Amino acid sequence: xxxxxxxxxxxxxxxxxxxxxxxxxxxxxxxxxxxxxxxxxxxxxxxxxxxxxxxxxxxxxxxxxxxxxxxxxxxxxxxxxxxxxxxxxxxxxxxxxxxxxxxxxxxxxxxxxxxxxxxxxxxxxxxxxxxxxxxxxxxxxxxxxxxxxxxxxxxxxxxxxxxxxxxxxxxxxxx
Amino acid sequence: xxxxxxxxxxxxxxxxxxxxxxxxxxxxxxxxxxxxxxxxxxxxxxxxxxxxxxxxxxxxxxxxxxxxxxxxxxxxxxxx
Numbered sequence: 001x002x003x004x005x006x007x008x009x010x011x012x013x014x015x016x017x018x019x020x021x022x023x024x025x026x027x028x029x030x031x032x033x034x035x036x037x038x039x040x041x042x043x044x045x046x047x048x049x050x051x052x053x054x055x056x057x058x059x060x061x062x063x064x065x066x067x068x069x070x071x072x073x074x075x076x077x078x079x080x081x082x083x084x085x086x087x088x089x090x091x092x093x094x095x096x097x098x099x100x101x102x103x104x105x106x107x108x109x110x111x112x113x114x115x116x117x118x119x120x121x122x123x124x125x126x127x128x129x130x131x132x133x134x135x136x137x138x139x140x141x142x143x144x145x146x147x148x149x150x151x152x153x154x155x156x157x158x159x160x161x162x163x164x165x166x167x168x169x170x171x172x173x174x175x
Numbered sequence: 176x177x178x179x180x181x182x183x184x185x186x187x188x189x190x191x192x193x194x195x196x197x198x199x200x201x202x203x204x205x206x207x208x209x210x211x212x213x214x215x216x217x218x219x220x221x222x223x224x225x226x227x228x229x230x231x232x233x234x235x236x237x238x239x240x241x242x243x244x245x246x247x248x249x250x251x252x253x254x255x
Contacts, residue, residue, distance in 0.1 A: 024231070047193040050200035051231040114191050125197070 025054040027166035029174040033062030035075040035107055035119070041175045042066075042122035048171075049129035056169075057126070058162040059154075060136035063175075064145060067133055067154045072119055077103040127153045134162050179237055181211040181249060188217045188245065195221050196228050199250070203234065208254040211237065216246045225250075 026048040030041040041063075045055045065071040079085050079094035085103065093099065111118065117125065126133065134157040135150050147156060166172050185202045187195035195216050202212055214225070222241060225248045229236035237249040 043193050046197055050193060050196045051228060052200075053231075115189060116191060116194070 023052055023054050024048075024171070025165075025169040026056070027162070027169035027172040028055070028057045029162075029172075030057050030059050030063035030066055031061050031175065033065035033071075033075065035077045035104060037063070037175070038066045038072075038075050038119050039111075039116075039122075041173075042119065042126065044173070044175075045131050046122060046125050046129070049126070049131055053170075054132075055126070055129070056132035056134060056162070056165045058134045058136060058157070058159075058166075060139050064135060064139045064143065066119065067123070067135055067151050068145065069149050069151055072123065072151065075104075075119060076100050077107045079103040123151065132165065134165075136162075179211065179249065181213040182206065183210065183212050185212060185214045187221075188215055190216070191218050192220050192224060196224055199225075199228065200232070203232065203250065203252055206252045208252055211249055211251045214248045214250065216248070217244065219246070221246045221248070 026044065028041045028044060030038070032038070041057055045057055048055045059067050065075060077100070079089045079099050079102075080091050082089075082094070082103075085094075086106075089099065089103075094103075108118070123133075133151075133154040135145075135154050137156050137158050139145065140147075140156065150156075183202060183206060185199060187198055190198070195214070195218055199212070199214050202214075206212060216225075218224075222239065225239060225246075226236055228234070229250055233253055235251040235253055237251055238247075239249075240247040
């Protein structure tokens with residue numbers, strides 16, 4: 001197979017040094033327990049792992065639901081207080097029974113049509129790529145989450161252990 | 176103009192970020208040093224993402240073609 005093509009324009013970003021002593025590292029804090037809040041950290045983690053980076057995600061407060069054995073499949077989108085819904089829903093109507101379920105079904109439909117993995121599949125990709133998944137121990141204590149409630153491959157850690165990981169990170173984001 | 180050959184192909188048409196880069200990463204892992212992968216995408220973000228991907232992974236991006244409805248990339252795996 002052959003191709004004739006113009007060489008690509010030089011990339012806009014800065015040049016990587018040829019020899020790095022260690023891989024780049026991404027440290028994420030996932031603090032939101034909504035369906036729309038779960039995707040950004042999971043997408044960033046999958047991308048960074050594809051670049052050959054080390055990745056760690058600290059799941060804290062409601063974000064802990066993303067790695068909860070049962071709850072990670074039941075994350076929802078709230079139409080209340082969300083003016084960005086494609087069909088703007090007045091808060092008063094958004095609070096009606098069934099509206100959260102409807103918004104959640106709608107978003108799951110978009111994701112499926114776009115052929116994006118669901119939350120469980122993104123977590124599987126994260127585990128396959130060696131992404132470190134930290135469950136915030138304080139959140140577990142506050143919310144009564146037991147070790148047996150967590151997905152396999154999730155490590156219990158305090159903020160100290162996460163910060164120790166993040167201290168060696170090149171990119172750190174709170175999501 | 177440059178002429179070159181490729182050893183493997185990957186179809187990422189219809190896929191959105193992060194899947195094109197994720198699948199490409201897996202395909203690159205199966206290549207030997209010096210081999211070239213041809214990737215076809217339809218995510219317009221790939222025009223920005225693939226040069227960044229190549230830079231981060233230490234791959235040679237031999238060509239990036241914007242064909243309007245699709246983007247085609249040729250990546251060569253360098254010796255480790």
